[in-house]
Amino acid sequence: MNNKTYRTAMIAVLLLAAFCNVAFAQQTKKLTLQEAVSLSIQNSKNLKISHAKIDEAKAMVQQANDAKLPDFNVSGSYLRLSSAHVDLKTGGSGSGSSPSPNQAMYGMATLSLPIYAGGRIKYGIESAKYLQRAAELDASDDKEAVVFNTTKAYVNLYKAAQAVAVVKENLNTSKSRDSNFINLEKNGIMARNDLLKSQLQTSNIELTLLDAENNYKLATVNMNLILGLPENDGIEIDSSFINSVTDEKTFLEYQSLALQNRKDIQALGFRKKAAITGLKSAKAETYPTIGLTGGYIAADIPHLLTVYNAVNIGVGVKYNIASLWKKNTKLMQAKATEAQVNATEELLNDEVRFGVNQDYQNYLLSKKKIDVYQKAIEQATENFRITNNKYNNSLATITDLLEANTALLQAKLNIESAKADVVLAYQKLLQTTGTTNY
Numbered sequence: 001m002n003n004k005t006y007r008t009a010m011i012a013v014l015l016l017a018a019f020c021n022v023a024f025a026q027q028t029k030k031l032t033l034q035e036a037v038s039l040s041i042q043n044s045k046n047l048k049i050s051h052a053k054i055d056e057a058k059a060m061v062q063q064a065n066d067a068k069l070p071d072f073n074v075s076g077s078y079l080r081l082s083s084a085h086v087d088l089k090t091g092g093s094g095s096g097s098s099p100s101p102n103q104a105m106y107g108m109a110t111l112s113l114p115i116y117a118g119g120r121i122k123y124g125i126e127s128a129k130y131l132q133r134a135a136e137l138d139a140s141d142d143k144e145a146v147v148f149n150t151t152k153a154y155v156n157l158y159k160a161a162q163a164v165a166v167v168k169e170n171l172n173t174s175k176s177r178d179s180n181f182i183n184l185e186k187n188g189i190m191a192r193n194d195l196l197k198s199q200l201q202t203s204n205i206e207l208t209l210l211d212a213e214n215n216y217k218l219a220t221v222n223m224n225l226i227l228g229l230p231e232n233d234g235i236e237i238d239s240s241f242i243n244s245v246t247d248e249k250t251f252l253e254y255q256s257l258a259l260q261n262r263k264d265i266q267a268l269g270f271r272k273k274a275a276i277t278g279l280k281s282a283k284a285e286t287y288p289t290i291g292l293t294g295g296y297i298a299a300d301i302p303h304l305l306t307v308y309n310a311v312n313i314g315v316g317v318k319y320n321i322a323s324l325w326k327k328n329t330k331l332m333q334a335k336a337t338e339a340q341v342n343a344t345e346e347l348l349n350d351e352v353r354f355g356v357n358q359d360y361q362n363y364l365l366s367k368k369k370i371d372v373y374q375k376a377i378e379q380a381t382e383n384f385r386i387t388n389n390k391y392n393n394s395l396a397t398i399t400d401l402l403e404a405n406t407a408l409l410q411a412k413l414n415i416e417s418a419k420a421d422v423v424l425a426y427q428k429l430l431q432t433t434g435t436t437n438y
Contacts, residue, residue, distance in 0.1 A: 027203040028234035033241040033423075036227060037438050040150040043228025047146060050139035057132035059417070067121045068114070076107035076411035086304060099303040106299035106307075112152045112316075113233035118287030123277045137267035144263070144436040148191040151427040153223045155420045158237045160216040168210045170409045174202040194398040201402045205409075245426045254433050255356045261434030262352055268345050275338040288319035307418050359432045363425040370422060373415040380404070380411035 042046065081102050114121065183197050184190035221231050229235075250258075256288075259265065297310040387404040390396035430436045 014065075016241065025279045027230075028236055029229070030236040030238065031154075032082050032228075032238040033151065034438075036154050036223070037147050039227040039229070040146055041143060041438065044226075046142055047139065050135075050142045053363075054132070054135045054139055057128070057135040061125070061128040064121070064124040066208040067124060072109070072111050072112055077105070079104045084357055086404050089217045101301045104299070106297070108297050110293065110295040111293065113292040114289065115290075115292055115315075116290040118284035118289065119214045120281050120284045121283065124282035127274045127277040127281065130270045134267040134270040134274070137263045137270065141263035141267065142429050143438070144434065147438045148427055148431045152235045152424055153219070153226050154237065154241070157216070157219040157223050158239065158241075158420050160212065160219040161415050162420075163413055164209070164210040164418060166218050166409065166412045166416065167205060167212050170405070171202070171205045171209055174198070174205050174405070176300045178202055179381065197402060203406070206298070217287060231413050243421060245423060251357070251360050254360055254429065255353060257432040257435055258352050258356045261350070262386055263434055265348060265352065265434075268341065268348060272338070272341045275334065275341045279331070279334040279338055282334040283331055285328060286323050288317055289417050291316050291318075317363045319346060355432045356429075359425070359429040362421070363429050366418065366425040369418045370415070373411065373418045377408075377411040377415050380408040384408045 047310060081104060084101055086099055086101065178198055179193075181190055181195045185192055185195045220233075220235055221236055224231050224233055292313075293316050295311070297312075299305060299307040384404040385408070387396050387400050391398065391401045397433040427436075
Protein backbone atom coordinates (compact mmCIF):
# COMPACT_ATOMS: atom_id res chain seq x y z
CA MET A 1 0.00 0.00 0.00
CA ASN A 2 1.54 3.32 -1.05
CA ASN A 3 1.51 6.45 1.15
CA LYS A 4 -1.34 8.11 -0.74
CA THR A 5 -3.61 5.10 -0.39
CA TYR A 6 -2.67 4.76 3.29
CA ARG A 7 -3.49 8.43 4.01
CA THR A 8 -6.81 8.11 2.20
CA ALA A 9 -7.71 5.04 4.25
CA MET A 10 -6.76 6.74 7.51
CA ILE A 11 -8.84 9.81 6.68
CA ALA A 12 -11.83 7.58 5.93
CA VAL A 13 -11.40 5.75 9.25
CA LEU A 14 -11.16 9.01 11.18
CA LEU A 15 -14.25 10.42 9.48
CA LEU A 16 -16.17 7.24 10.21
CA ALA A 17 -15.09 7.33 13.87
CA ALA A 18 -16.10 10.98 14.16
CA PHE A 19 -19.46 10.21 12.60
CA CYS A 20 -20.01 7.31 15.00
CA ASN A 21 -19.10 9.47 17.99
CA VAL A 22 -21.54 12.17 16.94
CA ALA A 23 -24.26 9.63 16.31
CA PHE A 24 -23.65 8.04 19.73
CA ALA A 25 -23.58 11.38 21.53
CA GLN A 26 -26.80 12.52 19.94
CA GLN A 27 -29.13 9.60 20.54
CA THR A 28 -32.81 10.41 20.32
CA LYS A 29 -35.16 8.85 22.85
CA LYS A 30 -38.94 8.98 22.61
CA LEU A 31 -40.50 9.50 26.03
CA THR A 32 -44.05 9.71 27.24
CA LEU A 33 -44.81 12.07 30.11
CA GLN A 34 -45.25 9.11 32.46
CA GLU A 35 -41.88 7.64 31.45
CA ALA A 36 -40.22 11.01 31.97
CA VAL A 37 -41.72 11.33 35.45
CA SER A 38 -40.58 7.81 36.37
CA LEU A 39 -37.04 8.58 35.23
CA SER A 40 -36.91 11.86 37.13
CA ILE A 41 -38.13 10.19 40.33
CA GLN A 42 -35.51 7.50 39.92
CA ASN A 43 -32.63 9.93 39.33
CA SER A 44 -33.72 12.99 41.32
CA LYS A 45 -30.93 14.39 43.49
CA ASN A 46 -33.49 16.11 45.71
CA LEU A 47 -35.17 12.78 46.46
CA LYS A 48 -31.79 11.23 47.27
CA ILE A 49 -31.32 13.98 49.87
CA SER A 50 -34.82 13.29 51.20
CA HIS A 51 -34.08 9.58 51.56
CA ALA A 52 -30.84 10.39 53.38
CA LYS A 53 -32.85 12.49 55.83
CA ILE A 54 -35.18 9.53 56.40
CA ASP A 55 -32.15 7.33 57.16
CA GLU A 56 -30.93 9.98 59.59
CA ALA A 57 -34.33 10.02 61.33
CA LYS A 58 -34.30 6.22 61.57
CA ALA A 59 -30.89 6.39 63.23
CA MET A 60 -32.30 8.84 65.78
CA VAL A 61 -35.13 6.38 66.56
CA GLN A 62 -32.57 3.61 67.06
CA GLN A 63 -30.52 5.87 69.31
CA ALA A 64 -33.60 6.62 71.42
CA ASN A 65 -34.42 2.90 71.69
CA ASP A 66 -30.87 2.11 72.72
CA ALA A 67 -31.35 4.27 75.81
CA LYS A 68 -33.51 1.45 77.27
CA LEU A 69 -30.68 -1.07 76.98
CA PRO A 70 -27.97 -1.59 79.62
CA ASP A 71 -24.55 0.02 79.28
CA PHE A 72 -21.57 -2.29 79.76
CA ASN A 73 -18.06 -0.83 80.00
CA VAL A 74 -14.74 -2.58 80.44
CA SER A 75 -11.49 -0.80 81.30
CA GLY A 76 -8.03 -1.87 82.37
CA SER A 77 -4.56 -0.42 82.87
CA TYR A 78 -0.99 -1.48 83.29
CA LEU A 79 1.23 1.02 85.14
CA ARG A 80 4.98 1.16 85.70
CA LEU A 81 5.86 2.65 89.06
CA SER A 82 9.10 4.48 89.77
CA SER A 83 10.42 4.36 93.35
CA ALA A 84 6.93 4.02 94.79
CA HIS A 85 6.83 4.59 98.54
CA VAL A 86 4.06 2.64 100.24
CA ASP A 87 3.16 3.16 103.87
CA LEU A 88 0.43 0.74 104.95
CA LYS A 89 -1.60 2.03 107.90
CA THR A 90 -2.81 -1.28 109.24
CA GLY A 91 -3.01 -0.25 112.85
CA GLY A 92 -0.18 -2.61 113.87
CA SER A 93 3.04 -1.63 115.64
CA GLY A 94 5.36 -3.72 113.56
CA SER A 95 8.54 -2.17 112.21
CA GLY A 96 8.82 -4.28 109.07
CA SER A 97 10.07 -2.67 105.87
CA SER A 98 7.44 -1.25 103.48
CA PRO A 99 7.10 -2.90 100.06
CA SER A 100 8.29 -1.02 96.97
CA PRO A 101 6.22 -2.21 93.99
CA ASN A 102 7.43 -1.24 90.51
CA GLN A 103 4.24 -2.04 88.60
CA ALA A 104 0.47 -2.17 89.00
CA MET A 105 -2.37 -3.72 87.01
CA TYR A 106 -6.09 -3.41 87.42
CA GLY A 107 -9.25 -4.16 85.46
CA MET A 108 -12.84 -3.08 85.91
CA ALA A 109 -16.19 -4.00 84.34
CA THR A 110 -19.35 -2.00 85.05
CA LEU A 111 -22.93 -2.65 84.06
CA SER A 112 -25.77 -0.15 84.43
CA LEU A 113 -29.44 -0.54 83.55
CA PRO A 114 -31.91 2.36 83.73
CA ILE A 115 -35.02 1.51 85.78
CA TYR A 116 -36.75 4.87 86.03
CA ALA A 117 -35.89 8.13 84.27
CA GLY A 118 -39.04 10.15 84.76
CA GLY A 119 -40.34 9.18 81.31
CA ARG A 120 -37.46 10.78 79.41
CA ILE A 121 -36.57 7.55 77.57
CA LYS A 122 -40.20 6.85 76.63
CA TYR A 123 -40.80 10.39 75.42
CA GLY A 124 -37.50 10.41 73.52
CA ILE A 125 -38.55 7.31 71.57
CA GLU A 126 -41.99 8.75 70.79
CA SER A 127 -40.53 12.06 69.62
CA ALA A 128 -37.96 10.35 67.38
CA LYS A 129 -40.68 8.21 65.76
CA TYR A 130 -42.83 11.28 65.10
CA LEU A 131 -39.88 13.05 63.46
CA GLN A 132 -39.13 9.97 61.35
CA ARG A 133 -42.70 9.95 60.07
CA ALA A 134 -42.44 13.68 59.33
CA ALA A 135 -39.25 13.06 57.33
CA GLU A 136 -41.02 10.35 55.29
CA LEU A 137 -43.89 12.73 54.53
CA ASP A 138 -41.40 15.44 53.56
CA ALA A 139 -39.94 12.98 51.04
CA SER A 140 -43.43 12.36 49.61
CA ASP A 141 -43.96 16.12 49.32
CA ASP A 142 -40.59 16.45 47.57
CA LYS A 143 -41.64 13.67 45.20
CA GLU A 144 -44.75 15.62 44.19
CA ALA A 145 -42.56 18.66 43.54
CA VAL A 146 -40.30 16.53 41.31
CA VAL A 147 -43.35 15.31 39.37
CA PHE A 148 -44.54 18.87 38.76
CA ASN A 149 -41.08 20.14 37.78
CA THR A 150 -40.71 17.25 35.33
CA THR A 151 -44.14 17.96 33.85
CA LYS A 152 -43.21 21.63 33.53
CA ALA A 153 -39.95 20.79 31.75
CA TYR A 154 -41.77 18.31 29.48
CA VAL A 155 -44.41 20.91 28.59
CA ASN A 156 -41.74 23.54 27.90
CA LEU A 157 -39.90 21.11 25.63
CA TYR A 158 -43.14 20.36 23.76
CA LYS A 159 -43.90 24.06 23.35
CA ALA A 160 -40.35 24.72 22.13
CA ALA A 161 -40.61 21.86 19.59
CA GLN A 162 -43.99 23.10 18.36
CA ALA A 163 -42.62 26.63 18.01
CA VAL A 164 -39.76 25.34 15.86
CA ALA A 165 -42.15 23.30 13.69
CA VAL A 166 -44.62 26.17 13.18
CA VAL A 167 -41.91 28.73 12.43
CA LYS A 168 -40.20 26.36 9.98
CA GLU A 169 -43.49 25.81 8.17
CA ASN A 170 -44.07 29.54 8.00
CA LEU A 171 -40.49 30.12 6.81
CA ASN A 172 -40.92 27.66 3.96
CA THR A 173 -44.16 29.40 2.96
CA SER A 174 -42.47 32.79 3.14
CA LYS A 175 -39.51 31.65 1.02
CA SER A 176 -41.88 30.18 -1.58
CA ARG A 177 -43.77 33.47 -1.66
CA ASP A 178 -40.50 35.35 -2.10
CA SER A 179 -39.63 33.18 -5.10
CA ASN A 180 -42.93 34.04 -6.74
CA PHE A 181 -42.50 37.72 -5.94
CA ILE A 182 -39.01 37.73 -7.43
CA ASN A 183 -40.44 36.49 -10.73
CA LEU A 184 -43.20 39.09 -10.56
CA GLU A 185 -40.66 41.83 -9.87
CA LYS A 186 -38.47 40.70 -12.77
CA ASN A 187 -41.48 40.89 -15.07
CA GLY A 188 -42.32 44.36 -13.83
CA ILE A 189 -45.60 43.26 -12.24
CA MET A 190 -44.52 43.94 -8.66
CA ALA A 191 -42.75 46.96 -7.23
CA ARG A 192 -39.29 46.24 -5.81
CA ASN A 193 -40.28 47.87 -2.54
CA ASP A 194 -43.02 45.26 -2.04
CA LEU A 195 -40.52 42.47 -2.76
CA LEU A 196 -38.14 43.90 -0.16
CA LYS A 197 -40.95 43.98 2.43
CA SER A 198 -41.64 40.31 1.81
CA GLN A 199 -37.95 39.41 1.99
CA LEU A 200 -37.60 41.45 5.18
CA GLN A 201 -40.36 39.41 6.78
CA THR A 202 -38.57 36.22 5.69
CA SER A 203 -35.42 37.46 7.41
CA ASN A 204 -37.41 38.20 10.56
CA ILE A 205 -38.88 34.70 10.46
CA GLU A 206 -35.37 33.27 10.13
CA LEU A 207 -34.35 35.19 13.25
CA THR A 208 -37.43 33.89 15.03
CA LEU A 209 -36.47 30.36 14.00
CA LEU A 210 -32.96 30.82 15.42
CA ASP A 211 -34.45 31.89 18.76
CA ALA A 212 -36.92 29.01 18.67
CA GLU A 213 -34.18 26.45 17.96
CA ASN A 214 -32.01 27.87 20.73
CA ASN A 215 -34.91 27.66 23.17
CA TYR A 216 -35.50 24.07 22.07
CA LYS A 217 -31.86 23.14 22.69
CA LEU A 218 -31.92 24.67 26.17
CA ALA A 219 -35.23 22.96 26.97
CA THR A 220 -33.71 19.64 25.86
CA VAL A 221 -30.65 20.11 28.09
CA ASN A 222 -32.86 20.99 31.03
CA MET A 223 -35.04 17.94 30.44
CA ASN A 224 -32.01 15.65 30.20
CA LEU A 225 -30.58 16.99 33.45
CA ILE A 226 -33.87 16.39 35.24
CA LEU A 227 -34.09 12.84 33.86
CA GLY A 228 -30.44 12.01 34.55
CA LEU A 229 -29.68 11.49 30.83
CA PRO A 230 -26.66 12.73 28.83
CA GLU A 231 -27.06 16.41 28.00
CA ASN A 232 -26.60 15.90 24.25
CA ASP A 233 -29.29 13.25 23.88
CA GLY A 234 -32.32 14.18 21.86
CA ILE A 235 -35.82 13.69 23.25
CA GLU A 236 -38.91 13.08 21.15
CA ILE A 237 -42.09 14.22 22.89
CA ASP A 238 -45.24 12.12 22.82
CA SER A 239 -47.97 14.69 22.19
CA SER A 240 -50.71 12.40 23.54
CA PHE A 241 -50.14 13.90 27.00
CA ILE A 242 -52.26 16.87 25.90
CA ASN A 243 -55.35 14.69 26.34
CA SER A 244 -54.33 13.42 29.81
CA VAL A 245 -56.65 15.76 31.75
CA THR A 246 -59.75 13.73 32.52
CA ASP A 247 -60.79 13.87 36.19
CA GLU A 248 -62.17 17.26 37.16
CA LYS A 249 -63.72 18.31 40.47
CA THR A 250 -65.28 21.40 42.00
CA PHE A 251 -63.26 23.97 43.90
CA LEU A 252 -64.66 22.85 47.27
CA GLU A 253 -63.70 19.26 46.49
CA TYR A 254 -60.15 20.28 45.61
CA GLN A 255 -59.87 22.36 48.78
CA SER A 256 -61.10 19.48 50.93
CA LEU A 257 -58.62 17.12 49.25
CA ALA A 258 -55.77 19.54 49.91
CA LEU A 259 -56.50 19.79 53.63
CA GLN A 260 -56.72 15.99 53.86
CA ASN A 261 -53.88 14.88 51.58
CA ARG A 262 -51.19 17.56 51.67
CA LYS A 263 -48.02 15.84 52.87
CA ASP A 264 -46.55 19.02 54.36
CA ILE A 265 -49.65 19.47 56.51
CA GLN A 266 -49.41 15.88 57.68
CA ALA A 267 -45.68 16.23 58.36
CA LEU A 268 -46.32 19.35 60.40
CA GLY A 269 -48.91 17.40 62.38
CA PHE A 270 -46.26 14.86 63.39
CA ARG A 271 -43.83 17.64 64.26
CA LYS A 272 -46.54 19.09 66.48
CA LYS A 273 -46.85 15.72 68.25
CA ALA A 274 -43.07 15.63 68.62
CA ALA A 275 -43.14 19.12 70.15
CA ILE A 276 -45.83 18.06 72.66
CA THR A 277 -43.77 14.98 73.54
CA GLY A 278 -40.71 17.18 73.92
CA LEU A 279 -42.68 19.27 76.42
CA LYS A 280 -43.39 16.18 78.50
CA SER A 281 -39.74 15.13 78.30
CA ALA A 282 -38.61 18.57 79.49
CA LYS A 283 -40.93 18.36 82.50
CA ALA A 284 -39.41 14.96 83.34
CA GLU A 285 -36.03 16.65 83.81
CA THR A 286 -37.12 17.55 87.37
CA TYR A 287 -37.59 13.89 88.33
CA PRO A 288 -34.83 11.65 89.72
CA THR A 289 -33.30 8.78 87.79
CA ILE A 290 -32.92 5.30 89.24
CA GLY A 291 -30.69 2.59 87.82
CA LEU A 292 -29.42 -0.87 88.57
CA THR A 293 -25.62 -1.08 88.70
CA GLY A 294 -23.15 -3.92 88.88
CA GLY A 295 -19.47 -4.39 88.44
CA TYR A 296 -16.34 -6.50 88.73
CA ILE A 297 -12.92 -5.33 89.88
CA ALA A 298 -9.55 -7.05 89.72
CA ALA A 299 -6.16 -5.57 90.71
CA ASP A 300 -2.62 -6.77 91.14
CA ILE A 301 0.19 -4.77 92.73
CA PRO A 302 3.11 -7.19 93.22
CA HIS A 303 4.29 -7.62 96.82
CA LEU A 304 1.48 -5.35 97.98
CA LEU A 305 -2.06 -6.12 96.90
CA THR A 306 -4.03 -8.68 94.90
CA VAL A 307 -7.76 -8.41 94.38
CA TYR A 308 -10.04 -10.66 92.32
CA ASN A 309 -13.69 -11.76 92.28
CA ALA A 310 -14.66 -8.35 93.68
CA VAL A 311 -18.21 -8.38 92.34
CA ASN A 312 -20.66 -5.66 93.31
CA ILE A 313 -24.33 -4.97 92.61
CA GLY A 314 -26.62 -2.19 93.77
CA VAL A 315 -29.12 0.48 92.98
CA GLY A 316 -28.15 4.08 92.17
CA VAL A 317 -30.26 7.21 92.50
CA LYS A 318 -29.45 10.52 90.86
CA TYR A 319 -31.27 13.76 91.47
CA ASN A 320 -30.20 17.26 90.55
CA ILE A 321 -31.12 19.33 93.60
CA ALA A 322 -30.19 22.51 91.70
CA SER A 323 -33.37 22.04 89.66
CA LEU A 324 -35.27 23.32 92.70
CA TRP A 325 -33.96 26.86 92.15
CA LYS A 326 -32.72 26.82 88.56
CA LYS A 327 -35.16 27.49 85.73
CA ASN A 328 -35.99 24.57 83.47
CA THR A 329 -34.64 26.03 80.23
CA LYS A 330 -35.41 22.84 78.32
CA LEU A 331 -39.06 23.28 79.26
CA MET A 332 -38.96 26.91 78.11
CA GLN A 333 -37.43 25.85 74.78
CA ALA A 334 -40.03 23.10 74.33
CA LYS A 335 -42.88 25.57 74.93
CA ALA A 336 -41.36 27.97 72.37
CA THR A 337 -41.03 25.13 69.83
CA GLU A 338 -44.67 24.14 70.35
CA ALA A 339 -45.78 27.76 69.86
CA GLN A 340 -43.78 27.98 66.60
CA VAL A 341 -45.30 24.76 65.28
CA ASN A 342 -48.84 25.94 66.11
CA ALA A 343 -48.28 29.27 64.35
CA THR A 344 -46.70 27.53 61.35
CA GLU A 345 -49.69 25.19 61.13
CA GLU A 346 -52.13 28.11 60.98
CA LEU A 347 -50.00 29.88 58.38
CA LEU A 348 -49.71 26.74 56.25
CA ASN A 349 -53.47 26.19 56.28
CA ASP A 350 -53.99 29.75 54.99
CA GLU A 351 -51.35 29.23 52.29
CA VAL A 352 -52.97 25.97 51.18
CA ARG A 353 -56.42 27.54 50.91
CA PHE A 354 -55.06 30.43 48.85
CA GLY A 355 -52.88 28.12 46.74
CA VAL A 356 -55.80 25.86 45.84
CA ASN A 357 -57.93 28.87 44.94
CA GLN A 358 -55.18 30.37 42.80
CA ASP A 359 -54.30 27.16 40.97
CA TYR A 360 -57.96 26.27 40.41
CA GLN A 361 -58.62 29.68 38.85
CA ASN A 362 -55.46 29.37 36.72
CA TYR A 363 -56.65 25.96 35.51
CA LEU A 364 -60.06 27.36 34.51
CA LEU A 365 -58.34 30.30 32.82
CA SER A 366 -56.05 28.02 30.79
CA LYS A 367 -59.09 26.06 29.55
CA LYS A 368 -60.89 29.25 28.54
CA LYS A 369 -57.82 30.44 26.66
CA ILE A 370 -58.02 27.39 24.41
CA ASP A 371 -61.53 28.35 23.33
CA VAL A 372 -60.40 31.92 22.65
CA TYR A 373 -57.27 30.84 20.75
CA GLN A 374 -59.30 28.34 18.74
CA LYS A 375 -61.58 31.13 17.57
CA ALA A 376 -58.53 33.31 16.97
CA ILE A 377 -56.88 30.75 14.70
CA GLU A 378 -60.11 30.36 12.72
CA GLN A 379 -60.34 34.13 12.40
CA ALA A 380 -56.64 34.47 11.48
CA THR A 381 -56.95 31.73 8.85
CA GLU A 382 -60.00 33.32 7.30
CA ASN A 383 -58.42 36.78 7.49
CA PHE A 384 -55.32 35.54 5.67
CA ARG A 385 -57.44 33.87 3.00
CA ILE A 386 -59.46 37.03 2.38
CA THR A 387 -56.41 39.29 2.45
CA ASN A 388 -54.55 36.99 0.05
CA ASN A 389 -57.50 37.09 -2.37
CA LYS A 390 -57.66 40.87 -2.10
CA TYR A 391 -53.95 41.12 -2.73
CA ASN A 392 -54.20 38.91 -5.79
CA ASN A 393 -56.95 41.26 -7.06
CA SER A 394 -54.93 44.37 -6.17
CA LEU A 395 -57.37 45.32 -3.40
CA ALA A 396 -54.86 44.97 -0.55
CA THR A 397 -51.21 45.95 -0.12
CA ILE A 398 -48.28 43.65 0.53
CA THR A 399 -48.16 45.07 4.06
CA ASP A 400 -51.71 43.89 4.68
CA LEU A 401 -50.79 40.41 3.43
CA LEU A 402 -47.67 40.17 5.59
CA GLU A 403 -49.55 41.36 8.67
CA ALA A 404 -52.24 38.74 8.07
CA ASN A 405 -49.54 36.08 7.73
CA THR A 406 -47.90 37.19 10.99
CA ALA A 407 -51.25 37.08 12.79
CA LEU A 408 -51.84 33.53 11.53
CA LEU A 409 -48.39 32.43 12.70
CA GLN A 410 -48.96 33.88 16.15
CA ALA A 411 -52.39 32.22 16.37
CA LYS A 412 -50.85 28.81 15.57
CA LEU A 413 -48.20 29.27 18.26
CA ASN A 414 -50.79 30.40 20.81
CA ILE A 415 -53.09 27.42 20.36
CA GLU A 416 -50.29 24.86 20.71
CA SER A 417 -48.95 26.61 23.78
CA ALA A 418 -52.41 26.85 25.35
CA LYS A 419 -53.07 23.11 24.94
CA ALA A 420 -49.88 22.28 26.83
CA ASP A 421 -50.54 24.92 29.49
CA VAL A 422 -53.82 23.20 30.43
CA VAL A 423 -51.91 20.02 31.34
CA LEU A 424 -49.36 22.01 33.33
CA ALA A 425 -52.04 23.97 35.18
CA TYR A 426 -53.87 20.74 36.01
CA GLN A 427 -50.68 19.11 37.30
CA LYS A 428 -50.01 22.16 39.47
CA LEU A 429 -53.52 21.85 40.91
CA LEU A 430 -52.87 18.18 41.69
CA GLN A 431 -49.62 19.09 43.45
CA THR A 432 -51.32 21.79 45.50
CA THR A 433 -54.05 19.37 46.58
CA GLY A 434 -51.59 16.54 47.34
CA THR A 435 -53.21 14.18 44.81
CA THR A 436 -50.40 13.68 42.27
CA ASN A 437 -50.99 10.35 40.54
CA TYR A 438 -47.41 8.98 40.60
